[in-house]
Amino acid sequence: MKIRRRDFLKGVAASTLLLAAEQTPAQAKRARKDLPPNAVGILYDSTLCVGCKVCEHACKQANNKPVEHTNPKEPMWDNPQDLSANTLNVIKRYGVEGQKDTVDGFAFIKRHCMHCLDPACVSACPASALVKNPENGVVTYNKKACIGCRYCQVACPYNIPKFEWDSPFPEITKCQLCAHLLAKGGISACCAACPTGASLFGPVEKLRLEAKRRLGMKLGEYYDFPVANIDSTEVQQHRAGGYVQHVYGERELGGSQVLYLAGVPFANLGLPDLPEDSYVALADGIQYAIYKGMVYPLVVLGGLIYIIRNREEKKE
Amino acid sequence: MQERQVLGGKVLTIPFKVCAAIVLIGLFFIGKRFIFGIGSVSNMNDGYPWGIWIAYDVVVGTALACAGYSIALIVYVFNKGEYSPLVRPALMTSMFGYTLAGISVIFDIGRYWQAYNIFLPWLSNLHSVMFEVALCIGTYILVLWMEFAPVLLDKFKADELKVRLNRIIFVFIALGILLPTMHQSSLGTMMLMAGHKLSPLWWSGFLPLLFLITAVVIGYAAVIFESLVAAIAFKRPMEMHLLSKISALMPWLLGLYLVVRIEDVNLRGYLPLAFDGGLLGNLFLLENLLFLAALLILAYPSNRQSPRLLFIASCAMLLGGSMYRFNTYIVGFDPGTGWQYFPSVPELFITFGIIAAEVMAYLWFVKTLPVLPKLTKA
Numbered sequence: 122m123k124i125r126r127r128d129f130l131k132g133v134a135a136s137t138l139l140l141a142a143e144q145t146p147a148q149a150k151r152a153r154k155d156l157p158p159n160a161v162g163i164l165y166d167s168t169l170c171v172g173c174k175v176c177e178h179a180c181k182q183a184n185n186k187p188v189e190h191t192n193p194k195e196p197m198w199d200n201p202q203d204l205s206a207n208t209l210n211v212i213k214r215y216g217v218e219g220q221k222d223t224v225d226g227f228a229f230i231k232r233h234c235m236h237c238l239d240p241a242c243v244s245a246c247p248a249s250a251l252v253k254n255p256e257n258g259v260v261t262y263n264k265k266a267c268i269g270c271r272y273c274q275v276a277c278p279y280n281i282p283k284f285e286w287d288s289p290f291p292e293i294t295k296c297q298l299c300a301h302l303l304a305k306g307g308i309s310a311c312c313a314a315c316p317t318g319a320s321l322f323g324p325v326e327k328l329r330l331e332a333k334r335r336l337g338m339k340l341g342e343y344y345d346f347p348v349a350n351i352d353s354t355e356v357q358q359h360r361a362g363g364y365v366q367h368v369y370g371e372r373e374l375g376g377s378q379v380l381y382l383a384g385v386p387f388a389n390l391g392l393p394d395l396p397e398d399s400y401v402a403l404a405d406g407i408q409y410a411i412y413k414g415m416v417y418p419l420v421v422l423g424g425l426i427y428i429i430r431n432r433e434e435k436k437e
Numbered sequence: 438m439q440e441r442q443v444l445g446g447k448v449l450t451i452p453f454k455v456c457a458a459i460v461l462i463g464l465f466f467i468g469k470r471f472i473f474g475i476g477s478v479s480n481m482n483d484g485y486p487w488g489i490w491i492a493y494d495v496v497v498g499t500a501l502a503c504a505g506y507s508i509a510l511i512v513y514v515f516n517k518g519e520y521s522p523l524v525r526p527a528l529m530t531s532m533f534g535y536t537l538a539g540i541s542v543i544f545d546i547g548r549y550w551q552a553y554n555i556f557l558p559w560l561s562n563l564h565s566v567m568f569e570v571a572l573c574i575g576t577y578i579l580v581l582w583m584e585f586a587p588v589l590l591d592k593f594k595a596d597e598l599k600v601r602l603n604r605i606i607f608v609f610i611a612l613g614i615l616l617p618t619m620h621q622s623s624l625g626t627m628m629l630m631a632g633h634k635l636s637p638l639w640w641s642g643f644l645p646l647l648f649l650i651t652a653v654v655i656g657y658a659a660v661i662f663e664s665l666v667a668a669i670a671f672k673r674p675m676e677m678h679l680l681s682k683i684s685a686l687m688p689w690l691l692g693l694y695l696v697v698r699i700e701d702v703n704l705r706g707y708l709p710l711a712f713d714g715g716l717l718g719n720l721f722l723l724e725n726l727l728f729l730a731a732l733l734i735l736a737y738p739s740n741r742q743s744p745r746l747l748f749i750a751s752c753a754m755l756l757g758g759s760m761y762r763f764n765t766y767i768v769g770f771d772p773g774t775g776w777q778y779f780p781s782v783p784e785l786f787i788t789f790g791i792i793a794a795e796v797m798a799y800l801w802f803v804k805t806l807p808v809l810p811k812l813t814k815a
Binding site: 206245248266267269270271272274276278280287288290395403407421422425430432 | 471472473474475476477479481482483484486487513514516545546547548549551552554555557560561562564565566567568569571606607608610611612614615618619622623626627628629630631632633634642645770772773774
């Protein structure tokens with residue numbers, strides 16, 4: 122059979138149009154990802170946090186990170202302003218500037234990796250340096266694979282991965298949920314250290330139920346709150362705070378293994394309003410629609426080779 | 438077969454020496470970067486992990502280097518052999534543009550000594566757009582050198598090798614059309630992942646399509662620009678008959694781009710952002726007005742005969758397309774939480790060094806290799 126060049130071009134044009142008609146970019150997304158079978162995570166309850174920063178200290182000890190001075194002229198103690206290459210976990214405080222906390226209220230927020238169900242960093246990384254453990258869902262980093270392209274930083278919707286800008290041999294750093302401690306049967310250092318149970322470690326399924334339980338509590342009444350690990354027997358009694366009726370991280374961008382509860386709007390705590398479908402699912406969907414798993418490019422390449430060789434032969 | 442000409446003349450001219458000085462300054466800062474880390478020369482930070490080295494050297498630079506792609510498309514796929522005088526110079530600028538983009542990636546990535554990790558099958562992440570871009574650009578640089586190799590073989594009179602290469606060159610030509618189509622659109626796909634961090638004036642499901650169109654538009658504009666500037670600089674006649682024919686295509690491409698670009702923002706309901714008087718809105722308007730201006734100029738056949746108007750239109754397309762890409766990667770990108778980015782002087786000098794190296798290589802090659810078409814006596 123002889124395929125003429127013009128016919129081939131027509132075919133290509135037609136299939137491109139069909140492709141465009143079949144799926145507009147907004148519809149081209151792949152399905153959401155499920156929770157890994159033994160997913161573990163953290164439930165951080167802002168209403169229980171007293172801002173003592175013991176978790177920051179424990180994190181640095183567990184991960185061998187140096188102290189950081191926001192003001193180098195007064196190096197008194199570790200006081201990072203935000204996450205950095207040396208600070209994988211940070212407590213930040215929200216308040217209204219110029220107003221007394223007792224009038225307008227204040228709140229703490231603990232920031233670190235969310236361990237997303239559909240992590241943008243893992244999808245972005247060209248060298249599989251960031252991977253999501255298929256069992257417990259922890260997102261870990263392998264410096265031996267990393268090429269330092271920093272696409273993970275661009276891709277992360279929460280700006281979590283940090284880069285060692287001042288090192289000639291830089292690494293990406295981020296919370297890995299103390300994977301090295303989990304491997305020994307332990308829990309993440311921040312949760313182990315938290316004195317009030319604001320940072321609670323546990324299986325994500327249980328943490329989700331616990332979060333729901335707290336949202337149903339009556340304001341001002343005393344309830345039992347587990348400390349450190351949701352499976353531990355240690356509990357403390359606290360008055361229930363006024364919760365915003367939303368578990369942040371349950372659905373945001375397909376969900377994450379770190380969940381937040383708070384008494385003030387999450388946007389005030391630097392947690393943006395995000396859609397339920399991850400940008401990863403959308404990008405993957407579009408990429409798949411265009412390439413159909415490398416089938417289209419190979420077909421086009423075959424066609425191009427055919428056209429060009431025919432033409433070159435004719436010339437000779 | 439089209440006859441080619443070695444331009445000849447002195448290589449060490451004043452412009453060449455000025456470029457050499459800029460390259461030396463750039464090299465100094467590159468040395469500093471390798472000893473003290475990226476932070477010692479660049480203002481990039483954890484909020485803006487990509488600066489001008491990616492946004493200009495790679496994203497805009499490879500688009501400017503799409504001259505070869507755009508011309509190959511028209512000569513080989515649409516079978517317009519008449520344009521073949523434009524092939525070699527276009528191919529050469531593409532070769533330099535892509536090669537230097539590849540080199541600048543090496544000093545941009547933090548862990549360059551294990552860059553090959555991407556291509557180790559057990560580490561390659563087939564889901565990563567970055568992987569696809571890296572693979573395509575890496576292969577394309579090789580393809581460009583293979584496509585250009587006949588010119589070098591001409592010079593060294595390696596005829597036997599040339600005959601052998603010519604037997605398989607169609608594979609490289611085919612790859613030379615496929616690969617840019619893939620990675621130029623993927624450069625757009627890449628920023629899909631930035632999600633809410635990218636202004637809705639730029640973030641769109643149509644990023645891949647818009648990046649592909651701008652690559653072709655910038656590619657043709659670069660051909661026109663390069664051809665006109667070379668004609669003036671080397672006192673050669675202008676290739677107006679070819680340039681005006683090529684530019685007849687442009688209004689269609691520009692029209693398609695503008696319809697998709699504006700309608701996409703409009704359908705998502707963000708068009709009011711363009712008119713709110715802010716920096717982003719104004720840049721959005723400027724980008725599209727530049728394309729619109731080029732469209733209006735090139736829509737009239739009589740304008741396409743005028744070197745001056747062609748030059749103005751090509752500048753408008755180069756600027757508009759480059760701005761679109763630059764804004765997608767830097768200006769429209771805002772990670773929130775107060776991060777700021779403006780390139781530092783050393784960072785700029787490294788990019789200037791790259792551009793200067795490109796100009797030097799161009800001057801050197803056209804003067805010593807058979808690149809430009811041979812002039813026939815009138």
